[in-house]
Amino acid sequence: MSDGQQKKTFVITRFDPDRDDAPRKQAYEIPVHPDWKVLDALNFIKDEIDATLSHRWSCRMAVCGSCGMMVDGEPRxxxxxxxDQYGDTVDVAPLANFPVVRDLVIEADGFMEKLTSVKPWIIRAKELAVEEGPMRQSPGELEEFKQFSMCINCMLCYSACPVVANEPEFIGPAAIALGHRYSLDSRDEGAAERNEVFRGEGTVFSCSFANECSEVCPKHVDPAAAVNQAKLNAAIDWATSLVLSRGGSK
Amino acid sequence: MSRNAHPHAMAPSKPGRTRTAPPQLPDRFPFGGRYLAYTLFDLTGILYLLLGLLVLCAVWSLGSGEASWNAVLERHRNIFYLGFHAIALAGLIFVGIRFFGFFPKAQPPRVGPLKPPPKGAILVGLYALWIGVTVCLSIVLAGGVFQ
Amino acid sequence: MIEVTRHDIVIVGGGAAGLRAAIAACEIDSNASIALVSKVYPMRSHTVSAEGGAAAVARDDDNFEMHGYDTVKGSDFLGDQDVIKYFVEQAPRELTLLEHWGCPWSRNEDGTVATRAFGGMSTKRTWYATDKVGFHMLHALFQHSLRFDNIVRYDEHFATKLLVDGGVVRGVAALDIRSGIVRVVLGRAVIMATGGAGKIFPFTTNGNIKTGDGMALAYRAGVALKDMEFIQYHPTGLPGTGILITEATRGEGGYVINSEGERFLATRDYGVGTKAELGPRDMISRAIIQEIEAGRGISGPYGEYVHLDLRHLGEQKIVARLPMVREISKIYIGVDPVHEPIPIRPVVHYMMGGIDTDITAGTSLPGLYAAGECASASLNGSNRLGSNSLTECLVFGASAGQNAMAFARGSSEGSEQALRREGEEEAARIVALRGKQKGGEKLARIRADLHKAMESGCGVYRSAETMNETARTVAQLKGRYADVALEDSSAVFNTELVAALEMGNMLDVAEAVANSAASRDESRGAHTRRDMPNRDDQNFLYHTLCHFDPAGPRLGKKEVTLGHWEPEERKY
Known part of the structure; x- marks a missing residue:
C-alpha cells in the first residue's frame, strides 16, 4: 500500500447478539485499490483491521448469491x-427486511421455507423412467421460462420489496419466480398444484407491483414479471376450476 | 437511521437458534429514490376516492331537480375544483403510463395454446385504446353526438 | 455443550455430489433419515461456479469407448480404467436424470439436448445450459432435493471431525456456525462431498469455501489422500481475481493469441497437434507459460498474460452460448469480448487427487464414502478433461448414496457414549480455539505465506528444489498455526473461528500436496517438472498415497488399474 493511495471510510453496521442490545455503526478508514469491489474492502477490514467483522461470501463472481448487503441504502x-462508483464514505448494512443474526449476516431460514413452499421442482402425473431418455423441449419452449431460472437466491429482491417489509406471510419475489419458472416449463405438469399455493394467503395477489425486485435483481430475472404473470395464471385457473366444478356437479 | 420493518418480516416459522436484531426497512422507503414513484402511484388511490365522491354528489344532485344540478355545474367553475381536476388528470396520466409500462411483461408467455402479441404491440394497443376512449368521451361530453 | 442427533446416513457437503448422494439415498428408502451437513446453504456450494458443461455420450457419432479413451488419454494413463469404464457408461443416465429433474439444458432445434466441443474430447459430448451449467445443475439438484422431507439439512454447519468407533465411521462433529454449538451428527455411514481445496493457492478459480475440509477430515481419520500432486491449472482465468473464463469459449471456437497476435497453439508445437485450442488443459496451460517466458506475453498490473479472442464468433453467438463470460468479463476486467480480446492466464482450478476411493466410492475406512472433487476414484488420473467433473459428481455421488445406504443397513450404531465423548472433546477443542488470545501469529499472515509457498513449489512447472522447499515451509506453517491468536470470542456466527478451522484443514491438504509432489520424479499430466521432463511408466505408473502422521506425512503407492487401454505416448 503506497502513501498516495486513495482512502475510503466504510461505515458498517455491527451487531453481536452476545454483547449488543441493538445494531450500531462502526467506521473504518482504509486504503482502497482502484480495481476493488465492495467485498474486497470488507475482506481487507476483516483480515487487517478487525477480525470480528462477520459477513458471508464465497464465489466472488456474482453467482453463489452469498454476499448481498445494503450498500449506501441499496441492496447489492x-x-x-x-x-469507484461510491463516494469517500460508504455505508454497508445487512439486507433490509431480514432479521439480523450478526453484523452483516441475515437470517435466511425464512427464505428457505418460502422457497420450498412453491414446490420448485418438476411435478409429473407419472414419473419418467430414466430409460426413456431426455424429454424433448424446443428452444422456444426453453425460452419461455429460461429467464426465471436465472435466480441465484441472493434475496436482494426481498430487501427491496415494500410488501415483504410489511407482510411477513408474503412468499416474495424470488420464490414466486421460481415456482412460476417450473409452471412454465414444458416438462412440468404441476401448474395447477402451484396455482393452488399461489391463491393462498400472502402470495401473488399480495404483490402491489412496486417493481423494486426487478430493479435490484443482479441477474435480470425480472421477478415482478413472474409474480404478475403468476397472478393471471392463478386467476384463470381459479375461474376455469369454478366453471368446471359447477359443470361437473350438475 | 433506518426504521423497523414488520417485526416478523422474513422470519422463519420457528424462532432462530440465536437472538436476532429486528428487520429494518430500506432507508429510502417510502419517499426516497424509486420508492417515490411507487408511493405516489399508490397515493393516487386518494384521488380516485375523492373523484368517486364527487361523481356521487353529482348523481345525487340530478335527482334533486335542475336547480341543484346547475349549482353543481356552477361549483365546477371554482378554482379549487379546477385545480383538483388538473391534479387528478396528472395522476391519471402518471398511473396510466406506469401501468402500461409494466403491463406487457405481466402477460404470461402462453395461456393454454394462446400466445400474447409482442410486447411493443401490446404497448401501442394500450395507448391507442386510451387515446381513442379519451377522444370519444371528449366528443360526447362536448355535445358532439347528443345535441 | 453438545447436541446429539441420529440419522441413517450423514452427508457432508451440499454441492452436486452431496445432493446427488442424498437424492440417491432417498430413492432407495424414502423413510431413511438423511442428514445433509453443509457449511453454507447448499445453493451457495461451489458447483454453482462451474460454467462450461457436463460430459456424457449423447450423439450417434459417439460411444463409450471413445469417451473412455479420451478420458484415459487425458489422464496421461494414470486413471483407473475400470473406474473410467463405469463412469462413461453411467454418465448419460445421470445427465438424463438431471434433465428429468428440470435442468434447463440448451437444446437443438428438434428439441434434443445440445452438446458442444470441449478440450481433449474427440467429439461434441458436453451437455450445456449456456455457460452456467454448474449453476443450473446445482439449483436443479437442490430444488429437486426439497421435495424429500426425509433429507434433514444442517445448513451452515461446519463438520470438523469424523467420529470413529470400533474402526467404523459413525458420524461427524459439526460446528453450528449460527449458534456456536457443536453437534454430534450420527449415522451408520458418512459420505464426504466437500469439494476441492483451491484456496491453498493464492490465484484460483475456487470460491472462499474451497478449503479442502473433507479431505483433511478423512486424512486425519487415517484415510490416505491419493494423487495430491496433480493440481489442474485452468488455462483461462482472469488476471488479478482468478475468475474462471470457461473452456466453452474455446469449445465454441475461441482463439488463444500472444502479444504478436499469433494463434500459438495452432502454429507452434505444444503437443496439442491439430486440436489447437481444444487441447487438454495441462498442455495449454504449459503453452501459455512458455509463451510468456519467451517474451510473447502482454504485461498488465497483475503480471503477464495472453489473450482469449472471441470476436470472430460474433455478438449473436456470444450472447446465445456464452452470456456469463460476457457478463463476467465486463464486470471484473472491463472488457466486452464482443469487441476486445479477454486477458487470461493459467489459474489453479481443480484437484485431481483427493480421498482415496474405489469404484464404489468407498474408502479404506469402513462406513466412509466420498464423491466429487474431494474424492479421487482415479477417474481423472493426472489431468482431468474439462466437463468430466460435473458428471463425476453425479455418477459417484449416486453410487456413494446407494452404497452408503447398503452399508448402513448392515451396520450397527456404535457406542453412543464413546461417540458423545469424542464429540465433547471436539467441542472443547473448538471452544479453546475460539477467540484464543494466547499466541503470536496472525491468520492472514499464515494464509499469505502458505499461498506464497504453494505457488512457488506447486505451480505449472516444478522442480525438486522448489517442491522440497515448499514441503518444509508447510511443515513450519503448521507449527506457526499452533501459535495463532484470534480476536473474536463471540459464539454467534464467528467467521474468524471458521477461518481458523479451515486454515488447519488447508495446511493438512497442502502438506499432502507438497510431499506427494516432491515424491514424483517424472512429468505426467498436470505434474510437470523442469528437471524431469519425461513420463516414466517404468517407475512411476502408480498412484501416490499420502497418509497422515503427526510426525509428518508417510507416502505410499497404489497400483493403477489398467487392462483395457495400453499406455502410449500422449500426443494429440
Whole structure:
C-alpha cells in the first residue's frame, strides 16, 4: 500500500447478539485499490483491521448469491459492485427486511421455507423412467421460462420489496419466480398444484407491483414479471376450476 | 437511521437458534429514490376516492331537480375544483403510463395454446385504446353526438 | 455443550455430489433419515461456479469407448480404467436424470439436448445450459432435493471431525456456525462431498469455501489422500481475481493469441497437434507459460498474460452460448469480448487427487464414502478433461448414496457414549480455539505465506528444489498455526473461528500436496517438472498415497488399474 493511495471510510453496521442490545455503526478508514469491489474492502477490514467483522461470501463472481448487503441504502451483491462508483464514505448494512443474526449476516431460514413452499421442482402425473431418455423441449419452449431460472437466491429482491417489509406471510419475489419458472416449463405438469399455493394467503395477489425486485435483481430475472404473470395464471385457473366444478356437479 | 420493518418480516416459522436484531426497512422507503414513484402511484388511490365522491354528489344532485344540478355545474367553475381536476388528470396520466409500462411483461408467455402479441404491440394497443376512449368521451361530453 | 442427533446416513457437503448422494439415498428408502451437513446453504456450494458443461455420450457419432479413451488419454494413463469404464457408461443416465429433474439444458432445434466441443474430447459430448451449467445443475439438484422431507439439512454447519468407533465411521462433529454449538451428527455411514481445496493457492478459480475440509477430515481419520500432486491449472482465468473464463469459449471456437497476435497453439508445437485450442488443459496451460517466458506475453498490473479472442464468433453467438463470460468479463476486467480480446492466464482450478476411493466410492475406512472433487476414484488420473467433473459428481455421488445406504443397513450404531465423548472433546477443542488470545501469529499472515509457498513449489512447472522447499515451509506453517491468536470470542456466527478451522484443514491438504509432489520424479499430466521432463511408466505408473502422521506425512503407492487401454505416448 503506497502513501498516495486513495482512502475510503466504510461505515458498517455491527451487531453481536452476545454483547449488543441493538445494531450500531462502526467506521473504518482504509486504503482502497482502484480495481476493488465492495467485498474486497470488507475482506481487507476483516483480515487487517478487525477480525470480528462477520459477513458471508464465497464465489466472488456474482453467482453463489452469498454476499448481498445494503450498500449506501441499496441492496447489492458486494462482489459485483465496483468501489469507484461510491463516494469517500460508504455505508454497508445487512439486507433490509431480514432479521439480523450478526453484523452483516441475515437470517435466511425464512427464505428457505418460502422457497420450498412453491414446490420448485418438476411435478409429473407419472414419473419418467430414466430409460426413456431426455424429454424433448424446443428452444422456444426453453425460452419461455429460461429467464426465471436465472435466480441465484441472493434475496436482494426481498430487501427491496415494500410488501415483504410489511407482510411477513408474503412468499416474495424470488420464490414466486421460481415456482412460476417450473409452471412454465414444458416438462412440468404441476401448474395447477402451484396455482393452488399461489391463491393462498400472502402470495401473488399480495404483490402491489412496486417493481423494486426487478430493479435490484443482479441477474435480470425480472421477478415482478413472474409474480404478475403468476397472478393471471392463478386467476384463470381459479375461474376455469369454478366453471368446471359447477359443470361437473350438475 | 433506518426504521423497523414488520417485526416478523422474513422470519422463519420457528424462532432462530440465536437472538436476532429486528428487520429494518430500506432507508429510502417510502419517499426516497424509486420508492417515490411507487408511493405516489399508490397515493393516487386518494384521488380516485375523492373523484368517486364527487361523481356521487353529482348523481345525487340530478335527482334533486335542475336547480341543484346547475349549482353543481356552477361549483365546477371554482378554482379549487379546477385545480383538483388538473391534479387528478396528472395522476391519471402518471398511473396510466406506469401501468402500461409494466403491463406487457405481466402477460404470461402462453395461456393454454394462446400466445400474447409482442410486447411493443401490446404497448401501442394500450395507448391507442386510451387515446381513442379519451377522444370519444371528449366528443360526447362536448355535445358532439347528443345535441 | 453438545447436541446429539441420529440419522441413517450423514452427508457432508451440499454441492452436486452431496445432493446427488442424498437424492440417491432417498430413492432407495424414502423413510431413511438423511442428514445433509453443509457449511453454507447448499445453493451457495461451489458447483454453482462451474460454467462450461457436463460430459456424457449423447450423439450417434459417439460411444463409450471413445469417451473412455479420451478420458484415459487425458489422464496421461494414470486413471483407473475400470473406474473410467463405469463412469462413461453411467454418465448419460445421470445427465438424463438431471434433465428429468428440470435442468434447463440448451437444446437443438428438434428439441434434443445440445452438446458442444470441449478440450481433449474427440467429439461434441458436453451437455450445456449456456455457460452456467454448474449453476443450473446445482439449483436443479437442490430444488429437486426439497421435495424429500426425509433429507434433514444442517445448513451452515461446519463438520470438523469424523467420529470413529470400533474402526467404523459413525458420524461427524459439526460446528453450528449460527449458534456456536457443536453437534454430534450420527449415522451408520458418512459420505464426504466437500469439494476441492483451491484456496491453498493464492490465484484460483475456487470460491472462499474451497478449503479442502473433507479431505483433511478423512486424512486425519487415517484415510490416505491419493494423487495430491496433480493440481489442474485452468488455462483461462482472469488476471488479478482468478475468475474462471470457461473452456466453452474455446469449445465454441475461441482463439488463444500472444502479444504478436499469433494463434500459438495452432502454429507452434505444444503437443496439442491439430486440436489447437481444444487441447487438454495441462498442455495449454504449459503453452501459455512458455509463451510468456519467451517474451510473447502482454504485461498488465497483475503480471503477464495472453489473450482469449472471441470476436470472430460474433455478438449473436456470444450472447446465445456464452452470456456469463460476457457478463463476467465486463464486470471484473472491463472488457466486452464482443469487441476486445479477454486477458487470461493459467489459474489453479481443480484437484485431481483427493480421498482415496474405489469404484464404489468407498474408502479404506469402513462406513466412509466420498464423491466429487474431494474424492479421487482415479477417474481423472493426472489431468482431468474439462466437463468430466460435473458428471463425476453425479455418477459417484449416486453410487456413494446407494452404497452408503447398503452399508448402513448392515451396520450397527456404535457406542453412543464413546461417540458423545469424542464429540465433547471436539467441542472443547473448538471452544479453546475460539477467540484464543494466547499466541503470536496472525491468520492472514499464515494464509499469505502458505499461498506464497504453494505457488512457488506447486505451480505449472516444478522442480525438486522448489517442491522440497515448499514441503518444509508447510511443515513450519503448521507449527506457526499452533501459535495463532484470534480476536473474536463471540459464539454467534464467528467467521474468524471458521477461518481458523479451515486454515488447519488447508495446511493438512497442502502438506499432502507438497510431499506427494516432491515424491514424483517424472512429468505426467498436470505434474510437470523442469528437471524431469519425461513420463516414466517404468517407475512411476502408480498412484501416490499420502497418509497422515503427526510426525509428518508417510507416502505410499497404489497400483493403477489398467487392462483395457495400453499406455502410449500422449500426443494429440
Amino acid at each position: 451483491l458486494t462482489c459485483k459492485e465496483a468501489l
